[in-house]
Amino acid sequence: MAAILAFAGSNSSTSINFKLVKHTISLVQSHDIQILNMAEHPFPMYSEDCEKEHGFSNALVKLENDIKKSDGIILSANEHNGNPSAYFKNVLDWLSRLDRNFLEDTKVLLMSASGGRFGGARSLGVLENMLPKFGGEVLATFSLKSFNDNFSDDGILDEDLKSEHQTALNTFLDSLK
Template sequence: MARILAFAGSNSSTSINYKLVKYTTSLVNGHEMNELNMANYPFPLFSVDLEKKEGYSNSLIELKNEIQKADGVILSVNEHNSYPSAYFKNLVDWLSRIERKFLVDTKVLLMSTSQGKRGGFGSLEVSKAMLSRFGGDILATFSLPSFNENFEAGKGIVDPNLKDEHERALMTFLSSF
């Protein structure tokens, strides 16, 4: 049984990426799941001056520890103007200052979704490269386009082809444990 941490790269209380994470974790059986709602994790904008003055918050250290205790991470990144959100980039900046390789030996299922037809693909690609630099082993990726058309509360992914693609990505990730 693997320990899997799941969260979205968004701090929005109405995050569609968090909805995708919750749906994905509902399909996982036989593993210890820890699902985090990042709306409960506010972090100040990173600056070297703030780091020197105040150090690292307890919640940031706890998050880093949760990531490092996990065998795998299920993560869905949101997109702002074709890039990861400022919140997610800021989170990575803080985590990498505590420990550069904060994802070393961690298997990752990386996903994204958006209201648009590209499904956050730009953010997904940038995040894939970024997380690999910090030691993450990206085993599978999935992008869900046009969230409102392809996802329904209580049902999940409704497009059969996208549902199959999502399940294949999840199975690739889970089969590594």
């Protein structure tokens, strides 16, 4: 049984990416899953001055420890103007100051959901290139476009997207065996 950490790269209390993460983990069996709601984890904007004056918060150190204890991460990141949100980029900046290789030997299922027709694909591409710089291994990606049309409390509605999501999840889970 693998340890999986699941969270969205959004600090919104109404995050559609967090809804996608919760749906995804509902499909996982026989693994130890820890889910984080990042809306409950505020971090100050990174700056060298802030780091020198205040150091690293307990919440940041706990997040790093949770990541390092995990065999894999299920992550769904939002997109702002074609990039990961400033919030999530900031989290990555803080984590990389604690340990540049904070994702070392960690397998990642990387997803994105968006209300638009591209499903956050540009942000997904940025993160797919960025996470390996911190030691992560992105094993599969999934983009959920037109969230409000393709998702309900029952999960992913579009059969093609549902199949793509399951394939990405299976690829990730198979790597944890």
